[in-house]
C-alpha cells in the first residue's frame with residue numbers, strides 16, 4: 001500500500017482525493033478481517049494509542065477502541081471527568097504530560113473547534129480528530145463515504161443530501177468537504193435557522209423543502225437535532241420539526257425508487273427519523289457502524305505506520 005500525504009487526520013477540508021481514496025481502499029482489507037473468527041492482526045503491535053475524550057461518546061469511542069485493539073495496539077483511555085482537567089490543568093499541559101509517557105497516536109474528542117489542530121502543532125504524537133465542537137468529525141464522514149461506496153459503487157456524481165441541524169454538525173461539515181473532493185453533488189436541507197453562514201461559499205445546494213431535497217437525492221444523511229448545543233431554539237417544537245423535516249416511510253415510498261438513508265447516530269426516533277425508516281430497507285445505519293470500525297482501523301494503520 002502507498003502512504004498518506006497527511007501526518008494527522010484533523011478534518012477532511014484539506015485532505016486530497018488520493019488520501020481519501022487510499023483510506024477507503026484500505027478499509028476493504030480491514031472489513032475482511034472483521035469477518036474472521038479471530039479479528040486481530042499484529043499491525044500496530046508495540047504502538048501506544050491514547051483515547052482523549054473530553055466529550056461524551058458511545059459509538060465513536062467504542063469503535064476507536066475496538067479498532068485499536070484489533071490492530072494489537074496498547075490502548076489507554078482518558079475521560080475528562082475523572083482527570084486532572086477538573087483540577088485546572090490546561091489542555092496543552094495534559095497532552096504534553098501524556099505524551100511524555102511515550103505515546104504514538106492520540107485520538108481526541110473535544111468540545112472546542114480546532115483543539116486537535118492546536119495540539120498537533122505543539123506535540124510530536126500523531127493526532128486523529130474524533131470530533132471537535134461543531135467543526136469536523138472526519139472518521140464519521142469517511143465511514144459514511146465508505147458505506148455509500150459499498151451501496152452505490154462510486155461517489156463520483158452521486159447526489160447526497162445532508163438533512164437537519166447543519167449549523168451544529170461536525171458530521172455535516174466533514175461530509176461536505178469529503179464528498180465534494182470525491183466528486184459527489186452535495187445538498188443540505190433543513191430550517192433556514194439551522195444553516196451555517198459559510199454554506200454559500202461552498203458548492204452546496206440548499207433546500208428548505210424536504211420533498212424537493214428527497215427528489216434530488218440518491219442518498220440522505222439524516223442528522224440528530226443537537227439539543228445539547230441549544231438547537232431547540234431554532235424551531236417551535238420537536239413535533240413541528242418532525243412534520244416539516246422528519247424522514248418518514250411515506251415520504252420515501254412516494255419517491256417510487258430506491259434511496260439510501262444514513263444516520264451517524266445516536267438517532268432520536270420520531271424526531272428527525274421515523275422508526276420504520278431507521279429499521280427498514282432504506283436504512284444503512286448499522287452497516288455504517290460496522291464500517292466505522294474498519295475505517296478507523298485503516299486510518300490508525302495508515303497514520304500509525306507512516307514514516308516521519
Ligand code: NCD
Pocket residue numbers: 059060131137140170171223224264265266
Ligand atoms: C455524532 C457526533 O458526535 O458528532 N455522533 C457520532 O459521532 N456517532 C453526531 C451526533 O452526536 O449527533
